[in-house]
Amino acid sequence: MGGALAVLSRIARSRVIDRLGMRRPTERVVFEATRTGFRTAGAVSRTFARKSGSDGPARLADRESGRFDLTPTDGQRMIVDVVREFADEVMRPAAEKADAACVAPDEVLGSALELGLTLLEVPESAGGLGTERSTTTAVLVAEALARGDMGLAVACLSPASVATALSLWGDGAQQQTYLSTFTGSEIPAAALAIAEPRPLFDPFDPRTTAVRTGDGYALNGTKSMVVRAADAELFVIAARLEGSGPALFLVESDTRGLEIEAEPAMGLRAASLARVVCTDVRLPRRALLGDAAPETYAECVRLSRLGWCAVAIGTGQAVLDYVVPYVKERKAFGEPIAHRQSVAFMVATIGTELEGMRLATYRAAARAEQGKDFAREVALARRLCAEYGMRIGSDGVQLLGGHGYVKEHPVERWYRDLRAVGVVEGGLLV
Amino acid sequence: MINLEPPKKLRAFVNQAHQVAAEFVRPLSRRYDLAEHAYPKELDMLASMVDGLNQSGQGQGAGAKGVRRQANGDDEDAGVRNGSNLASVLSIMEMSWGDVGLLLSMPRQGLGNSAIASVADDQQLERFDGVWAGMAITEPGCGSDSAAIRTTAEPDGDDYVINGEKIFVTAGDRCDAVVVWASLDRSRGRAAIKSFVVEKGTPGMRVERLDHKLGIRASDTATIVFEDCRVPKANLLGNPEIHDDQGFAGVMQTFDNTRPLVAAMAVGCARAALEVTRDLLRDAGVETDYDRPPHLQPAAAATYLAMEADWEAAYLLTLQAAWMADNDRPNSLQASMAKAKAARTANDITLRCVELAGSVGYSEHELLEKWARDSKILDIFEGTQQIQQLIIARRLLHLTSTDLR
Numbered sequence: 001m002g003g004a005l006a007v008l009s010r011i012a013r014s015r016v017i018d019r020l021g022m023r024r025p026t027e028r029v030v031f032e033a034t035r036t037g038f039r040t041a042g043a044v045s046r047t048f049a050r051k052s053g054s055d056g057p058a059r060l061a062d063r064e065s066g067r068f069d070l071t072p073t074d075g076q077r078m079i080v081d082v083v084r085e086f087a088d089e090v091m092r093p094a095a096e097k098a099d100a101a102c103v104a105p106d107e108v109l110g111s112a113l114e115l116g117l118t119l120l121e122v123p124e125s126a127g128g129l130g131t132e133r134s135t136t137t138a139v140l141v142a143e144a145l146a147r148g149d150m151g152l153a154v155a156c157l158s159p160a161s162v163a164t165a166l167s168l169w170g171d172g173a174q175q176q177t178y179l180s181t182f183t184g185s186e187i188p189a190a191a192l193a194i195a196e197p198r199p200l201f202d203p204f205d206p207r208t209t210a211v212r213t214g215d216g217y218a219l220n221g222t223k224s225m226v227v228r229a230a231d232a233e234l235f236v237i238a239a240r241l242e243g244s245g246p247a248l249f250l251v252e253s254d255t256r257g258l259e260i261e262a263e264p265a266m267g268l269r270a271a272s273l274a275r276v277v278c279t280d281v282r283l284p285r286r287a288l289l290g291d292a293a294p295e296t297y298a299e300c301v302r303l304s305r306l307g308w309c310a311v312a313i314g315t316g317q318a319v320l321d322y323v324v325p326y327v328k329e330r331k332a333f334g335e336p337i338a339h340r341q342s343v344a345f346m347v348a349t350i351g352t353e354l355e356g357m358r359l360a361t362y363r364a365a366a367r368a369e370q371g372k373d374f375a376r377e378v379a380l381a382r383r384l385c386a387e388y389g390m391r392i393g394s395d396g397v398q399l400l401g402g403h404g405y406v407k408e409h410p411v412e413r414w415y416r417d418l419r420a421v422g423v424v425e426g427g428l429l430v
Numbered sequence: 431m432i433n434l435e436p437p438k439k440l441r442a443f444v445n446q447a448h449q450v451a452a453e454f455v456r457p458l459s460r461r462y463d464l465a466e467h468a469y470p471k472e473l474d475m476l477a478s479m480v481d482g483l484n485q486s487g488q489g490q491g492a493g494a495k496g497v498r499r500q501a502n503g504d505d506e507d508a509g510v511r512n513g514s515n516l517a518s519v520l521s522i523m524e525m526s527w528g529d530v531g532l533l534l535s536m537p538r539q540g541l542g543n544s545a546i547a548s549v550a551d552d553q554q555l556e557r558f559d560g561v562w563a564g565m566a567i568t569e570p571g572c573g574s575d576s577a578a579i580r581t582t583a584e585p586d587g588d589d590y591v592i593n594g595e596k597i598f599v600t601a602g603d604r605c606d607a608v609v610v611w612a613s614l615d616r617s618r619g620r621a622a623i624k625s626f627v628v629e630k631g632t633p634g635m636r637v638e639r640l641d642h643k644l645g646i647r648a649s650d651t652a653t654i655v656f657e658d659c660r661v662p663k664a665n666l667l668g669n670p671e672i673h674d675d676q677g678f679a680g681v682m683q684t685f686d687n688t689r690p691l692v693a694a695m696a697v698g699c700a701r702a703a704l705e706v707t708r709d710l711l712r713d714a715g716v717e718t719d720y721d722r723p724p725h726l727q728p729a730a731a732a733t734y735l736a737m738e739a740d741w742e743a744a745y746l747l748t749l750q751a752a753w754m755a756d757n758d759r760p761n762s763l764q765a766s767m768a769k770a771k772a773a774r775t776a777n778d779i780t781l782r783c784v785e786l787a788g789s790v791g792y793s794e795h796e797l798l799e800k801w802a803r804d805s806k807i808l809d810i811f812e813g814t815q816q817i818q819q820l821i822i823a824r825r826l827l828h829l830t831s832t833d834l835r
Contacts, residue, residue, distance in 0.1 A: 063431070065431050065433040066433075066438035066439070067433060067437050067438070067439075067510060068434060068435065068436060068437050068512050069433050070434070070750060071432070071510060072432055073432075076432075136432050200725055201723070202722060202723055202726055203723075204721060204722060320826075324827055328827060328829075336833075338833075338834065339829070339833050339834055341819075341820070341834070344819075344820075344823035344824075344829070345816075347823055347827060348770075348818075348819045348820075348822035348826060351767070351822055351826045352767045352770055353771075355747060355767055356740075356742075356743025356746065359434060359747060360742050360743055362432055362434055363742075365432075366433045366434055366435070367435070372435075377742070379721065379735065379739075380720075380738055380742040381739075383735055383739035384739045384743055387739075
């Protein structure tokens with residue numbers, strides 16, 4: 001409840017939604033996100049002032065419940081209402097242009113930050129809004145955002161993934177050095193980079209390597225599908241730590257040897273996807289996040305996959321909400337096509353599978369925030385969301401026929417976006 | 431607060447149901463599959479145990495009668511109830527993990543009992559307490575289009591006189607009574623269809639024959655004929671008036687309550703197959719890893735993960751439908767979603783498990799082949815897959831049965 005009120009008071013202050021209509025369209029970005037392979041150095045990052053972290057890290061406590069319950073808390077309902085309105089009024093109208101330009105408008109990104117979406121899982125004591133673990137809240141928010149647009153949702157949530165990672169695994173120094181910037185007024189763009197550009201990629205076996213040097217590590221390798229990489233000031237990068245296993249590293253964007261290469265894809269274009277190429281990137285010892293513990297890394301991969309499940313549900317819901325009125329209005333053979341079983345049953349299957357995806361995702365989220373093992377539940381939710389999410393995207397286009405194939409309707413974009421679920425690792429973290 | 435774990439307070443009860451399924455039910459599975467139509471007398475003792483369990487209150491009112499909607503009491507803080515519907519589906523999952531056919535043969539736990547619990551008034555509930563009731567809807571000439579039934583119930587003095595033939599009556603031979611769907615006036619269509627409790631031994635009612643089936647062979651499936659069969663007017667369940675505007679509402683209400691139960695049977699049966707298959711695959715050197723991408727695992731492991739994912743969706747949809755019933759929320763859509771997903775998933779899973787286990791799965795050495803036969807009925811009775819699709823589609827599209835036929 002406390003978190004919800006904090007979010008609402010932010011909104012009241014910023015009047016995000018009123019203001020947005022009056023903003024001018026974004027100026028052209030220097031980085032050419034639409035040109036595959038366009039290379040540039042990483043964004044010039046601010047100076048992250050080093051802190052000693054003598055107070056130790058701030059952590060959120062697990063939740064507890066003994067009852068089967070599908071009712072969101074009052075706080076969750078309030079947050080989701082606001083986010084849903086933002087998604088409907090601001091994101092959906094901006095989605096088509098953002099998709100074409102391969103860039104999310106500053107207004108949308110700025111408003112998302114003002115809504116406090118980055119801070120939901122950051123402990124209050126570290127300047128955030130969290131009073132206890134709330135993976136479920138993060139899932140509900142990601143779902144509601146993605147109902148507006150998946151690409152924009154991913155772009156908006158990218159900094160949150162890094163803030164949440166810092167809250168979960170950062171030590172005192174890392175939290176005070178970096179997390180503090182996420183709770184201030186100028187929130188940095190940031191990205192979680194796990195995927196690598198090759199078929200059969202296994203996040204537990206990254207080819208990006210971290211070799212120990214005298215005073216830290218040297219990073220080499222290429223990360224793929226990194227959200228808004230050209231704007232990001234801070235990355236969390238997955239690499240295989242020499243003599244250990246996969247681990248997470250905090251990398252500032254203007255570290256020498258780090259380059260950004262545009263990687264526009266089939267969908268999620270508003271997220272300005274890019275590769276991050278690391279060539280002998282030198283990192284200090286303090287860059288290692290979470291002590292390279294295998295459990296931390298596994299939790300990161302799982303929570304990231306959970307984030308993708310959440311956006312799949314949101315976009316799946318967008319498809320369902322769009323096709324229902326369409327098939328009732330569209331006539332063929334003298335009656336609405338919805339009156340035909342072959343059409344109606346497709347809608348029924350979309351509805352049923354979507355509900356299954358949603359429940360499986362919520363179960364995994366609830367287990368995560370209660371500190372229970374959720375490896376199984378995430379794996380199953382991911383499978384459902386990848387499989388049926390894509391099928392929903394495909395059926396969405398099919399139900400509109402030729403009209404679904406052209407950009408006059410958003411279903412072709414959702415089709416492209418939904419293919420990302422089950423493909424991308426990293427990017428999101430709930 | 432969102433939490434999708436089975437409730438703590440039911441844990442002991444569900445464990446108990448599992449023990450019963452493992453120690454009493456499962457060992458009888460093959461015997462009564464082979465000896466079709468032999469009465470599984472062991473179940474009498476089991477049924478008494480279930481009765482005892484329910485009377486002790488430990489089962490939270492689980493069982494066929496557990497579907498009765500109750501006014502929301504103040505027994506729980508915050509108003510969220512985990513009640514008899516949830517307890518029922520959870521225990522049915524366990525018992526069906528043991529054996530679906532035997533579960534359907536459990537005395538006093540018939541679908542007719544759920545129908546009575548759903549629509550009977552308090553007096554009827556008391557009168558039919560302890561009666562084992564089957565359900566008689568289908569006729570030789572109609573199945574899914576239950577509005578087309580030809581069985582009639584004509585008022586005559588203090589009685590109704592029933593004439594017609596019912597087929598596919600589960601537990602029809604063994605039960606003490608059947609809930610029969612019949613029309614008060616065939617010219618008035620579906621609104622005239624009412625359900626009647628007809629007790630065994632009523633003159634004019636006879637069990638004509640038993641069917642030989644693909645699966646659930648431990649359960650008897652009977653054809654019952656009614657010839658000038660007189661039942662007292664007090665045996666009509668629900669409202670005796672014909673309201674054309676209400677249509678099917680009265681008798682159909684039963685289905686919102688029984689479909690989650692059938693979904694639970696599917697979930698239990700599928701879990702049995704998944705568990706045996708997991709062990710067989712492990713013996714064969716294949717284990718599934720939840721973290722590694724499925725494409726990097728053996729095909730059998732990836733297939734297994736896909737099946738388990740569908741199972742998870744079916745399981746949670748079933749709990750959702752029951753939870754909504756416990757909390758007095760309309761759940762017609764969710765009940766059909768649960769039934770549709772769980773039944774088709776159980777059928778797919780059990781068949782796929784046979785395939786994965788090869789000849790071990792296909793032979794009678796294991797129960798996998800049996801479950802693959804048993805599961806098929808779950809996608810047919812209490813509304814076929816296609817009927818569920820119709821219901822779901824009508825709800826989602828806000829279309830009537832005239833628009834979407």
